[in-house]
Amino acid sequence: MTESLQPSQPPTARFMAGLMIGVGLIAVGIMFFMLLRAVPVKVDYAAPDLDLVDLSGKDVSLDDYLGSVVLVNLWATWCPPCREEMPTLQTFYEKYKDDGFVLLAIDQEETREVVEPFINEFGLTFPVWLDIDYLAQREFKTMNLPSSYVIDREGRVRLMWIGGISKRNLEKYVPDLIKE
Template identity: 50%
Template sequence: MTFVLKIESGIQRAVYLPKNDRNMTFPMPRKMLPFILLGFGFVLIVISIYFILRNQVPQTDLSTVPVKVNVPAPELTLTDIEGVSHALADYRGQVVLVNLWATWCPPCKEEMPTLQAFYDKYKGSGFVIIAINDGESKADVLQFVKDYELTFPVWLDPTYIATEQAFNTLNLPTSFVIDQDGTVRLTWVGGINFRMLEKHVAPLIVE
């Protein structure tokens, strides 16, 4: 004895299927077919548009559009990877590039060799880079510093709350350039290339 589930007027009920009709199929109502085809067509159109736009939209190099600002540098005190406490105010008289970063951030990784090279060139000219990590463990940060052979100061902010409040941003990487008088002059959202550092930061160092 075979039963099948049949729906009539929105009510489900079990119906006995005679032996001779056990291979019988229940065709889809014709009135539903246009809607199903329309749905498939819509999905295909959306997918096609997505891939077309993904291939056509240019990848903007955000490092080519630094924003010029003129605001006092925030007060911020954190510890470095050696456990020593520092304040941004301690670097008054130097040009400071504050870089907000994380080990899991691809553009952060890409720009680190550039930052190190620029630091090597100008560190004897009243310039310093301070890289503030995005709340990761000290062990992870130390490994990253070792892997990338970083020699500029690296600060830790275990909760990242102080840094977020000081600079009012969650974007990574983001960089702020502070002049000798303690004024934020430039900010970048995204990776930085060496050419842009030479164009926008180097002139501040020699002012």
């Protein structure tokens, strides 16, 4: 009796094909995630009560900025996307600071001695606050860095970003709030 042998793929070829499909799916997922996180989410809720200290050790409060449009940026010096977005944030701040726009950069769990060299390296001129105990992350209910929130003049959070902010998206979404 003669058996008909069907050509079959060697196990290595099947493994490699499956691996390539898996890698492709992961790559598509990462690209999809990156695209989603670059765009702000429109929200509408009251800004949290947030009292911290600035680089000089002075007590500061988010309530002090009612009447301004405030972009709160949660970040840390060790965070690569935080480093990448700082020049963009500085440029945007310089462009709109005379229009009632404030950028508050709230460093998470680092000391003044760690933060000041970073501020000097990037030539940052917007207010920087220290948050040794992650209070801002708890109040804004996030665990991600960077995370940013745009608060309107009445104290309502209107936009939320998880991940780095691009110049394109800042210019597309924030100026309309500044003009309100």
